[in-house]
Amino acid sequence: xxxxxxxxxxxxxxxxxxxxxxxxxxxxxxxxxxxxxxxxxxxxxxxxxxxxxxxxxxxxxxxxxxxxxxxxxxxxxxxxxxxxxxxxxxxxxxxxxxxxxxxxxxxxxxxxxxxxxxxxxxxxxxxxxxxxxxxxxxxxxxxxxxxxxxxxxxxxxxxxxxxxxxxxxxxxxxxxxxxxxxxxxxxxxxxxxxxxxxxxxxxxxxxxxxxxxxxxxxxxxxxxxxxxxxxxxxxxxxxxxx
Numbered sequence: 001x002x003x004x005x006x007x008x009x010x011x012x013x014x015x016x017x018x019x020x021x022x023x024x025x026x027x028x029x030x031x032x033x034x035x036x037x038x039x040x041x042x043x044x045x046x047x048x049x050x051x052x053x054x055x056x057x058x059x060x061x062x063x064x065x066x067x068x069x070x071x072x073x074x075x076x077x078x079x080x081x082x083x084x085x086x087x088x089x090x091x092x093x094x095x096x097x098x099x100x101x102x103x104x105x106x107x108x109x110x111x112x113x114x115x116x117x118x119x120x121x122x123x124x125x126x127x128x129x130x131x132x133x134x135x136x137x138x139x140x141x142x143x144x145x146x147x148x149x150x151x152x153x154x155x156x157x158x159x160x161x162x163x164x165x166x167x168x169x170x171x172x173x174x175x176x177x178x179x180x181x182x183x184x185x186x187x188x189x190x191x192x193x194x195x196x197x198x199x200x201x202x203x204x205x206x207x208x209x210x211x212x213x214x215x216x217x218x219x220x221x222x223x224x225x226x227x228x229x230x231x232x233x234x235x236x237x238x239x240x241x242x
Contacts, residue, residue, distance in 0.1 A: 027148045027218045028052055030064075032242050034220065036235035037184055038070060040080060046072040048235045050144055050221065056089060058098040059118060063089040068141045070233065080107050080230070088142045095146040096136035097163060107230060115139075117163070126166045137163040143195060144211065147173070148219040152191040154178060160195075171195055181212055181223055183236040188222045189215040218242070 029052065036048040048070040056065050070084040083105035089098045097117055104111040117124045117137055124131045138146055138160055150158075157174045173195045180189050190212040212223040224235040 027220075028145060029242070030054055034237060034241075035239040036224070037238045038072075039234045039236075040072065040076065040082065041231040042234075043076065043079070044073075045076040045080075045082065045233075046070070047238075048224075048233070052145075053087075055092060058089045059116070059120075061098060062092040063098045064092060064095075064145070065089050066142070066145055068144070070235075082106050082233075086141045088139055090142050090145060094136070095138075095142065095149055097139045097142050100139050100141075109230075111165075113165070115163070124163060124166075129166060131166055131168075133163070133168065135161060137161055137168070140164050140195075140209070143173075143209075144221050144224070147193055147211065147213065148221075152193065152213060152215075152219070154191070162195075178215065179212065183222055183238070185222070185237040185240060188212075188220075188237075190222055191215050191219075 032052040034050040036050075038045050038048045049067070051067045051069075053065040053067050055062055057063070066088050068084070068086040068088075070082055072080065072082045076082075083103075085103045086100065087102075088100045090096065091098060097115075099117065100113075100115045102111065102113045102115075113127055115124060115126045117133065119133075119136065122133055124133050124137070140162055143162075152175045154175050154177060157172050159170070159172055162169045162171055173193060176192045176194055178189065179192050180187065193211045193213060195209060208227050210225045211221050214220045214222050220237065220240065222237045224233075226233045226235065
């Protein structure tokens with residue numbers, strides 16, 4: 001049964017890559033900017049953004065440059081200041097990660113890294129450290145875009161490898177249900193996606209996430225719950241610039 005599930009998941013993934021390659025149509029494009037209202041531990045905290053910045057060349061491959069930003073406002077800054085900025089470069093056709101820069105500022109916590117994944121040499125270089133790898137990798141923030149290229153079918157589970165903070169983590173993604181939710185941008189019918197590991201958190205030193213994708217051609221991340229270093233960030237879609 002497990003083998004059949006893996007085969008079925010692979011067929012879905014390959015089928016959708018083939019579909020988008022033929023159609024040359026993706027649910028996002030350069031210039032898309034999604035703004036979110038953000039709450040930290042249920043306290044209105046500030047804003048978060050997901051942006052498709054450009055198409056660049058990384059390791060001789062064309063790659064989408066996408067950016068995640070989160071920052072607290074003046075009042076929340078006094079309680080727990082957040083200034084997170086993560087840039088990822090995703091393969092233009094298959095959306096695995098080629099490169100990432102991360103600048104995390106959460107309270108007194110500080111973390112900065114530059115990761116370059118060299119698939120031809122089966123290594124990832126993080127700052128000055130070299131890590132052996134196998135297969136294609138995704139970083140947690142790239143999942144906001146990669147999942148949008150897949151057909152989201154309830155109860156289907158898929159297997160992935162995520163690369164974060166020098167760690168390789170095997171995890172699964174499950175599409176749990178359909179749900180209609182209201183956010184500042186309006187009301188959306190959504191598919192709920194939960195990446196998870198059995199008995200462990202998905203993000204090293206952070207936590208797990210749940211993503212509500214709009215059940216339409218754009219598959220926009222309408223709501224994101226992200227467990228960070230010292231609490232939970234809830235992001236609700238506020239404005240859309242496609």
